[in-house]
Each structure stands twice: as C-alpha cells, then as structure tokens.
Amino acid sequence: MLVSEIMLQQTPVVRVLPVWEDWLGRWPTPAHLAAEASGEAVRHWGRLGYPRRALRLHAAAAAIVERHNGQVPGTYTELLELPGVGSYTAAAVAAFAFGRRETVVDTNIRRVHARLFTGAALPSQSLTAAEMRLAAELLPADVELSVRWNASVMELGALLCTARAPKCAQCPVRHACSWLAAGEPAPSYTPKGQSWHGTDRQVRGAVMAVLRVADAPVAPEMFHQKPADLDFEPEGVGVPLAALHRLNSGPEQLERALAGLLADGLAELHLGGFQLPA
Structure with a gap:
C-alpha cells in the first residue's frame, strides 16, 4: 500500500494502476526494490510525473530493509521516519494497511x-x-x-x-x-489546474523520457540539436528525442531542465553524457 499511496499523490488512479502492477511484479518486496539501482526505479516510474517520488520509494525501501528487516512498519511514527513519507501517507498506510486509528485527511x-x-x-x-x-x-x-x-x-x-x-x-x-x-454558496476562490504545456516541467518530463530508454549516456548535444543534424544517435532514443524537439524549447530552458535533473538526483553525468542514476 505504501507504493500505491506514493504513486497516487497528485496522480489519478487510471494512470497509476498499470505502473503499480508493473512495479509490484518487478519488486514484490522492499528488499527486491532496494537491491536495484535507484535509476531503475526512475526508469519504471514511467510517465506518472514528479519522478522524485521514485527516488523516495527506493530510499524508503532501503530504509525498510535496514531498519525493519524488510517489513513495512505499521505505526504512524515509524512510517513517518521513512524517506519521502509525509504525515498524510503515514496516516493512510497505518490506517488502511494496518487497521490503526489515525486521522487521515486528503x-x-x-x-x-x-x-x-x-x-x-x-x-x-x-x-x-x-x-x-x-x-x-x-x-x-x-x-x-x-x-x-x-x-x-x-x-x-x-x-x-x-x-x-x-x-x-x-x-x-x-x-x-x-x-x-446555506443555499449552496459559491466558493471563495476558483480552483486552478496546474499548467503544463511549455513549462519547465514538461521539458523535464521529455528529457526523462529520453533517459529512460537510452542504453548509454546521452551526449548534451543530443538534447540541443535536431535529430537530422546529428551524426549519431544512441540506440532506442529516436522517438522520445523527436518528441522533445517538437516542444521547440529554447537552450536556456533545456539547460534548466538538465541542471534541475542533476540537482534532484534524477540524472547523473557519466562519460560526458547524461544517464539515469546508477
């Protein structure tokens, strides 16, 4: 349940379900996930968005193996001590997975x-x-x-x-x-959906799509130059790379995306190129 709760943060069930099923098929226990490189967690996070959640799940799995003999703890306090687990997630898992009396507020x-x-x-x-x-x-x-x-x-x-x-x-x-x-009074504010098209988040997602399928480090020029202008192309990245370039992002926005992924631990430099964390 810890996996589903983290995946469902800001993401609808219809998008989470196939990724959740694939995830548990690959890593049925925290020990299975902790034994993998964190980059594999990011790779199989797919297009759920906010991929730092994948890193947090991987870190939580490692902590569960180290501190709790590989068993997800069942109390609010113990859950809250896991990396990436906030008060809502700790309360929800304690209540729904372990039947404890906790105040759950979503x-x-x-x-x-x-x-x-x-x-x-x-x-x-x-x-x-x-x-x-x-x-x-x-x-x-x-x-x-x-x-x-x-x-x-x-x-x-x-x-x-x-x-x-x-x-x-x-x-x-x-x-x-x-x-x-009270006569169904109108809300005091209008809920606003999060913007996506043209944002740094969209570009970051497109860059991550390239890294997820790359079999080797991706050279920086791959992100900045059109595929037709390149003398080489890492195997398997043609489709997501073309999708990235269709966004027509400026060089500054691409640099922000790449720098942000490095800073967040979602990518690393190896042999002069970008790859998922090892």
Whole structure:
C-alpha cells in the first residue's frame, strides 16, 4: 500500500494502476526494490510525473530493509521516519494497511468536511490547523470504526461530493449538509489546474523520457540539436528525442531542465553524457 499511496499523490488512479502492477511484479518486496539501482526505479516510474517520488520509494525501501528487516512498519511514527513519507501517507498506510486509528485527511475528506460541517463550498487552499482539529474530533474512538470512517468519507468525496459537480441528490448525508442548508454558496476562490504545456516541467518530463530508454549516456548535444543534424544517435532514443524537439524549447530552458535533473538526483553525468542514476 505504501507504493500505491506514493504513486497516487497528485496522480489519478487510471494512470497509476498499470505502473503499480508493473512495479509490484518487478519488486514484490522492499528488499527486491532496494537491491536495484535507484535509476531503475526512475526508469519504471514511467510517465506518472514528479519522478522524485521514485527516488523516495527506493530510499524508503532501503530504509525498510535496514531498519525493519524488510517489513513495512505499521505505526504512524515509524512510517513517518521513512524517506519521502509525509504525515498524510503515514496516516493512510497505518490506517488502511494496518487497521490503526489515525486521522487521515486528503483532498476528498477536506471537501466533505468543509461542506458538511462548515458550509463552505470548498476547503481552504492549503490545509489548516483548524481542519486537522475538526478531523480529529470527528474520528470515532473505536479503532475498527475509525478505519471505516476514514475510508467512507474519502469515498464520499471522491464519488459524490466532488469539486465541480457534486451529486447531492444521491448523498446519504444531504439532510445534514451545512452547505446545502446555506443555499449552496459559491466558493471563495476558483480552483486552478496546474499548467503544463511549455513549462519547465514538461521539458523535464521529455528529457526523462529520453533517459529512460537510452542504453548509454546521452551526449548534451543530443538534447540541443535536431535529430537530422546529428551524426549519431544512441540506440532506442529516436522517438522520445523527436518528441522533445517538437516542444521547440529554447537552450536556456533545456539547460534548466538538465541542471534541475542533476540537482534532484534524477540524472547523473557519466562519460560526458547524461544517464539515469546508477
């Protein structure tokens, strides 16, 4: 479950599922993943985005082998000590994988709480201490019931109490909803989707696509020159390299992308070229 929780951060289930299945097929235990180079984790992360999560999963697997005899720990405190595991992920894994009473607060739960108990159309743009206090107060004292509560509220937010088109007529708690009672007031802000086209993130993703399929270090000029202008081409990179060049990124943006990947540990220099970490 630790793998799925990290993969699902800012990524929809439909994109995660095939990568998750492939990942567990390759590395069914933390020990299997820890035995591989971190670059292999990045390679098989595919196009899920935010590939630093792959490095964190690899580091967490190594820590689990070193500190917990290869078994994923089951308490919030132990999970929180793993590399790349934050408070939400630690609480979710402890609750849903190990049946512990933990306050789990994701975007869906926050939205249900906001509408049902405070009358707001949407929660605040960032998680507040008041929201955490409310979630803790609402959590049932019974351990088994608390796990079901977390899962139920999360599903209610994901399936019915959605951000843009809530299905209020189907909601089992609509008669107790403060937002409906207040006349469905409009949100105080308009949610904005993250931009993608033309951004440094898009270029970084395109560069990573090249590195994932390269069998040898990729020379810097490969990223800057059009394929037709090159005298050579590392085996297998033609398709992702062509996709990178179709973005028509300027040299400064490409340099930022390459420098950022090096700084984040997602790439390294070897024999004068770029490759996934060894």
